[in-house]
Amino acid sequence: MVYIGIDLGGTNIAVGIVDENGQILCKGSTPTLLPRPYGPIIADIAKCSLETLERSGHTLDDVAAIGAGVPGILDPRTGIIPFCTNLGWHDVPFITELQKYIDKPVYVGNDATVAGLAESVAGVSAGAHSSVFLTLGTGVGGGIVIDGKAYSGAHGVGSEIGHMIIELDGEECTCGNYGCFERYASATAIIREGRKAYAQHPDSLIGQLCGGDPDKITAKTIFDAAKESDPTAVKVFRRYVRALAHGIVTIINVLDPEIIALGGGVSLAGDFLLQAVREAVKPLVFFKTMPYARIELAKLGPDAGIIGAAMLGK
Ligand SMILES: [Zn+2]
Structure with a gap:
């Protein structure tokens, strides 16, 4: 049997035909074309899924289930997506709408949860009993997998690791x-702090790397300058690593997973980031003499969305 995996983003919708082992057999994509109502978007998802299925050499008889990763949540009581902020969706009956076109079981998960599931099937956490995946991008997403299953809580609103409050009266969040x-x-945090630091230290290497334009500072700018031991960038980097380590230690203290996988754009900093985070976590762990979660880089990259979505139905 095969599974259809759908990664629904604000710009693009990626679709994949995925086998039992989480391997992508064939991929397709279609633009989301926001803003437009959910009806035509879901019609396009169905069309793209069926086209991709045909290209893979399979038919609907081979499809066990369809899974979709969405930038929001599904209410497990109603099967309705109450909101997807960046799609402008409110109370979208995604499952029944998609089943108008393809009569198969449909499963929906949060995009970070789904990416975590993908890593646990075919990525860095494969074979682990429990894992937590963090996407470090514009925001921070979390995916918790326990006993091979994506866990999003009793009401479908769990695993929002990015919204653990780690500082009283701290920076204002998009969640309010x-x-x-x-x-x-x-x-976003690295960029914000990088800009502040550059304004205070205009002679920093950050200035050379962004051509003197603070709007061009990215996370990579700060990492690159920190790798060159630029003191201003190193300070921003160390502060970032400390924040990340505090969140990771909280996850370890609460869930004690086997693996914590770091994904998303920031994780492209690779070993430079990974080693620093491992060092920063070590002294913060509560049970000093006990083993604790391995911290690793995610493996699957952007395909994780498709693979994990497909695996929701497995
Ligand atoms: Zn928040």
């Missing part, structure tokens, strides 16, 4: 609260 983990551990 203050001091959320993602305000300190996302690419």
Whole structure:
């Protein structure tokens, strides 16, 4: 049997035909074309899925289930997506709408949860009993997998690791609260702090790397300057790593997973980031003499969305 995996983003919708082992057999994509109502978007998802299925050499008889990763949540009581902020969706009956075109079981998960599931099937956490995946991007997403299953809580609203509050009266978050983990551990946080630091130290290497234009500072700018031991960038980098380590230690203290996988754009900093995070976590762990979660880089990259979505139905 095969599974259809759908990664629904604000710009693009990626579709894949995935086998039992989480390997992608064939891929397709279609633009999301926001803003437009959910009806035509879901019609396009179905069309793209069926076209991709045909190209893979399979038919609907071979399809066990369809899974979709969405930038939001599904209400497990109703099967309705109550909201997807960046799609402008409110109360979208995604499952029944998609089943108008393809009569198969449909499963929906949060995009970070789904990426975590993918890593646990075919990526860095394969074979682990429990894992937590963190996407470090514009925000911070979290995916918790326990006993091979994506865990999003009793009401479908769990695993929002980016919104753990780690600082009282801290930075304002897009969720309306203050001091959320993602305000300190996302690419957005590195850029914000990098710009501040550059304004205070215009002679920093950060200035050379961004051509003197603070709007061009990215997370990579800061990492690159820190790798060259630029003191201003090193300070921003160390502060970032400390914030990330505090969130990771909280996850370890609460869940004690086997693996914590770091993904998303920031994780492209690779070993430079990984080694620093491992060092920063070590002294913060509660049970000093006990083993604790291995911290690793995610493996699957952008395909994780398709693979994990497909695996929701497995
Ligand atoms: Zn928040």
